[in-house]
Amino acid sequence: MIRLEPFTQDDFVQLIEWINTEELLTNWAGSLFSFPLTQSSMEWYIEKTNDLKKSDAFIYKVVDQNSGITVGHISLGGISRKNRSGRISRVLIGSGDHKGKGYCKDMVRAILKIGFDELKLHRISLGVYDFNSPALKCYQSSGFSVDGIMRDILLYQDKWWSLIEMSILEEEWEKIK
Numbered sequence: 001m002i003r004l005e006p007f008t009q010d011d012f013v014q015l016i017e018w019i020n021t022e023e024l025l026t027n028w029a030g031s032l033f034s035f036p037l038t039q040s041s042m043e044w045y046i047e048k049t050n051d052l053k054k055s056d057a058f059i060y061k062v063v064d065q066n067s068g069i070t071v072g073h074i075s076l077g078g079i080s081r082k083n084r085s086g087r088i089s090r091v092l093i094g095s096g097d098h099k100g101k102g103y104c105k106d107m108v109r110a111i112l113k114i115g116f117d118e119l120k121l122h123r124i125s126l127g128v129y130d131f132n133s134p135a136l137k138c139y140q141s142s143g144f145s146v147d148g149i150m151r152d153i154l155l156y157q158d159k160w161w162s163l164i165e166m167s168i169l170e171e172e173w174e175k176i177k
Contacts (some may be wrong), residue, residue, distance in 0.1 A: 084122035
């Protein structure tokens with residue numbers, strides 16, 4: 001079991017340690033940040049976040065409830081209260097020791113609970129690069145459906161990355177929760 005806690009400046013160092021290659025940073029955040037990730041480059045990232053009444057972004061660290069260890073990171077942003085929609089992004093299981101243990105599905109479900117049950121969203125989307133099969137499998141098992149593929153959306157070291165667009169609607173969430 002996990003719990004989501006607000007991501008703060010105190011968590012910057014851990015995230016920077018996890019994201020120790022340019023490829024991992026690009027997979028995690030696209031072109032939002034440049035490598036290497038630094039504390040000063042992350043300051044803006046947490047501004048005006050995690051206020052259920054006002055924020056358009058919710059950024060969390062993922063904590064294993066049994067050990068108290070931070071095992072990952074996830075965010076729900078692009079909140080449109082008018083359209084009752086949001087987008088999951090920057091999903092990361094920190095160290096290799098924590099991969100393959102079900103944390104991804106737990107953290108995705110926890111953020112869906114916030115999005116649908118607390119924020120009353122109707123649709124939550126995400127994008128995953130087509131080569132990231134463990135993440136794709138996690139999202140599909142969490143109830144997401146493939147909406148389409150954005151071909152050759154990002155150029156990384158002379159190779160094109162395509163993005164699989166996925167979403168889940170509130171009525172689908174209600175059936176699985």
